[in-house]
Amino acid sequence: MESLLMRDDSSTTLPSAGFGISDDSVAPITASGGLISDSCVESVFTGDVSMRMQPGHTEARTGLLHTSPPLGGFAAPLNDNPSVHIPEEIVNRDQYSKYLIPNLGPFSMPCLQELPPKPMALEMVRETFQNFNPIFPLFDEEEFMNEFDEKYLRSSPDDPTWWACINVVLILSHRFRGRRSLDPSYDNMRACGYIHNALSVVSQLSITSGSLSAVQGLVGIAIVLQGTPNAGPSLVLISAAIRLAQSMNLHRGYLPNDNINERQREQQRRVFWIAYIFDKDISLRRRQAPAQDDDEMDVPLPTGTGSQNLQLSNGCCSLSILKSRISLAVIQGQIYKKLCSIHASRQSASHRAAAAQELCSLLSFWRSAIDAELFDLPTSFWKEQGGDYLMQRFVLRFTYVYCLTLVEPHLPPTAQLTPWDSYEVAASSQGTCIWECRKALSFLEFAPPTGYDCVWILIHPLFAAASSVLVHLSQNPLSPDAQTDLELVQPLIRLLEALAADQRRCSRSEESRRLERLCKELEGEARRVVNLLRGVGDVTTE
Structure with missing residues (x-):
């Protein structure tokens, strides 16, 4: 790296x-x-x-x-x-x-940021274990706290596994604080420095065999990079983490000679499955093959046993989110394999259509099995003090929407899925994909400023939702929802404009400019077709 x-x-x-x-x-x-x-x-x-x-x-x-x-x-x-x-x-x-x-340039490693005093660091560590870690139990709290007491005052890159892990925990704490703040600039800047601290030992982590902490460090860095304008390296890091986990047989079930107790085995399962989730998710977003083949693993799902605290500060159990993300990650892997891979591109359109129908059935089954609490999102999300639990509920739903947008274009015209009875649907019946996309875009009315990390985590699902709505509108310009749909995508366009206009080097993103250009092109074409057929004339977007 x-x-x-x-x-x-x-x-x-x-x-x-x-x-x-x-x-x-x-x-x-x-x-x-x-x-x-x-x-x-x-x-x-x-x-x-x-x-x-x-x-x-x-x-x-x-x-x-x-x-x-x-x-x-x-x-x-x-x-x-x-x-x-x-x-x-x-x-x-x-x-x-x-x-x-x-005299360092844009692609060089800056100096290291000093860690905070131990009392302040302890408070930040506790915040991470109260918010992020119960949802994605990457670390065992008791073991980490013992290491913290023993190693914190001697923290340095000379101990690369501990250095990476402590910086990841500090980053996650600043991310959580930033979401609760009206101005996240300070927390973003501090997190930025800790990210570079962690990146300074990536090469050592990648070749540290037999160390669960090395896997945790690589996975943690990949996770935090997803909340940055340039998340491309996260794919390399999560792939390295998977390969390192495989070298330790974390992808296997019980091995008779592993000489570890049940608590340690459970922590290994959790680390592997968290790596699996982000391997499938990041690879699908980047349209590149995941590192873990589903046919080459037999590790059991994580359980609620062990000393790891899976209770959030609001009393909710987070294990349901973890298992929901695991099952959705399995479907994400199948979407890539059957619709996005090179092998899939060589198949006939009818073969891909059949695969898309099968994947739609899987997504429908997955959706019906999800607790209503996880999917019913408050519109005041960005203003609430819900922490990572509420944000991860949004990520869960938006990831599901993203999967729908990838599958829907491959369906035959007659294979239109309709929402089930529990959905509150508009009078004009629409497919599940378009309905879900509209619902996702409606949350943008309450979107946070561009400085929040969750904006970068959700930007691709939001763009995919807007693209699906605009393409559908271009194909159905006489729809009674035409004007509503055009208004629905405006908050996303404004968000992309703000992201693309940010010229601070740490916020500059070629991807945001690309998404802004594509979104405006789709919106302009949809508006032109709608206005033309309604007799308004060819009106370009502002």
Whole structure:
């Protein structure tokens, strides 16, 4: 992973400083001296360098911190930058000029952000275990807290598995805080620094065999990257996590000589199934093959046993969300295999139509088995203090809608599914896909500002829903819902415009600009056809 971010021809090293714990709750070791403004956020990604080093710290490590010149960058002596604090022992040497700090570019690794003081970190760890971890039990709480007490004050990249895991937990806490805040900028900036902390040890994690913590770290980094403007690397990371899990036989059922107790075995199952969920989900969104083949696994589903707390702070049990995501992930894998894969593209249209009908049946069965509580979403979601439990309910439903939009185009014209009796349907009967897409888009009226991570998590399902509605409208321009549908997609267009216009480097996204362009083209064509057939004339979008 680091090869994507740093050059391999490094010949420059710096004496490593101890990555100690800050005595100041807002004093990180970062690019450009801290993460306290939009311009400083940009520096995290561009790598404008100033590093506060801590020589002589009692916890200092003895290894070397390697830095690499960027693609097209150049190295500058330490003393050329007055903002750099240079250790006394380096300044006094005649050879100090050999210690160089590279002028980092967009694809290089920035300096590491310092971790918060232990009391503050403990509070953040507890927040993660109260909100995210009960839904996706990636870590065993008791085991993690023991490691926290033992290792936190010595946290550094020299222990890559712990370094990745603690940074993932801190990121998730800032994500949760950001969703509860009217202005998530500060929490986003802090999370941004911890993401780069975790990315700094990806290469070590990928080759750490036999370590469940390495799998947890890779899965955790892949999860948090989904909430960023550029989530592409998450596919590489989750694939690496799956391969590492396979090397540990986590994809297998009970092995007679594994020498672990039931609690440890249960935690391994949970870690594997969480990796499985995101492997299927990310690969389907990226239209690339998942790493785990369903025919090459026989691991049982996770249970509620063990010491892991699966109760949320509001008293709800989260195991139903986890199992619902697992069963939906199985269907996602089948959608890719039967409709999106290279093998599927070689099949006849009738063969794909038959597969689509089968997948529709699976989705219908899955939907009917879901608890009503998980699918009935409040319109005030973005204003409520519901935490990850409520957000994951949205993700669950929007993922289901995304699956419908992938299957529906392959159905034969006569195979239109209608909502079941429990649905509140409009007088004009529509297929399940269009009805669900309209319902999903209606929630955008209450969408949060663009700074929230959940916007990036949901952006592709929302775009798919809008595309399905607009294509349906172009094919049925005389529908009584035509004007309503045109108005329904406007909040998404405004959201995409805001995302595409954000030029801060940490928020800049080519994908948002692509989605904005496509959505406007579809909306313009649908509006033109509707107005033309209704005698209004060819009116372009504003």
